[in-house]
Amino acid sequence: MSNRSSAAVAVRGAVTPDEAEHVRDAVGPEISAIGHPVEQARVRLTRYAGRDLPMLVVAQVNVVVADRMVRAQLGAPSAAEAIDGAAAGLRWRLNRLGRRLAAERSGDVGLGHGGWRPVYLPTPAGLLITRNRPRKLVRSKSCRLAVQDPDAAAFTMELRDYPFHLFADDTTGAESLLYRGGPTGYRLLRTVVGPEPAGSTVPLSVRAWPAPVLRVAKAVETLNSAPARSFVFFTDPSTGRGRVLYRRYDGDFALLSPAW
Incomplete structure (x- = not known):
């Protein structure tokens, strides 16, 4: 897949045509902007629900750029929120990879003081909720x-x-x-x-x-x-x-x- 192509969408659960189009609109521009060939690009939407777990949609984006696998995912109450959040996470990671590839070309890949910044992501909904039964x-x-x-x-x-x-x-x-x-x-x-x-x-x-x-x-x-x-x-x-x-x-x- 070239970096100008739309991401393929693999689906778990029921996903509407509008949601699939939202994926392409949100993720496609991020992939195109990287400026490097994308060997693979796929998006997966998964819905979770249960008696003690509210509806949760998880969007996961996976791309391979310059032999590096880049992934971003987010869980949210709606597919649109999950897709938009995952696309934003993908943008940050592709930008970081782009800087790394540029540094490799220049021969300067070391990171000095302040070069590392831990990324604290939202805790997936439901993980810290007290459960009514032991998990397995x-x-x-x-x-x-x-x-x-x-x-x-x-x-x-x-x-x-x-x-x-x-x-x-x-x-x-x-x-x-x-x-x-x-x-x-x-x-x-x-x-x-x-x-x-x-x-x-x-x-x-x-x-x-x-x-x-x-x-x-x-x-x-x-x-x-x-x-x-x-x-x-x-x-x-x-x-x-x-x-x-x-x-x-x-x-x-x-x-x-x-x-x-």
Whole structure:
């Protein structure tokens, strides 16, 4: 798909023709403005509803530009609000990628003081609402982890609109998790205790102790007992590998593990 083409729309649930057209009107100009070929572009609208969850529409935009995957998503009560919010998030991320590509061409990709700015996104509706019943694990997935330093991990997390990013620490090789939080804006958790990252420009606080050793059932219990938490990073005792249990938009849990 060229950068002048409309984004294809993959739909979950009922979406009207007007909503599909709104997607093209909101997202198409952002893709065209990047000035680089877009290898892929897709938008997904998903509706969530339940007895204890109000209607929520989640718009997720995924594009691939210069071999980088860029993602933006937002949940809102209406499709129009979700689409507009996701398009605004995509604009910010494409602009940031454009600056990075320009810096790579000039050979100056380092970020000095103030170059990093954590992006605090609206909490998905429903995640912090007290539930009438315990939530359960409904999905498990695995992925090959990129071996990265914290700067690369932060850049990946911001481009992909992730609330956290699971990766392999390039110093220790251990599973590590970066998320927005702590006194500096970014916090690094690891499955092993290791040295402070050297040469990072991202403002980082590093937890001094390793991730807790938990079985999946205990991680589910831990997240159910802490409604304000959105994830639990832990070491699985049967594998010794780091895993993340996190809340989905519908309130139930998903498990992310490193691929073997």
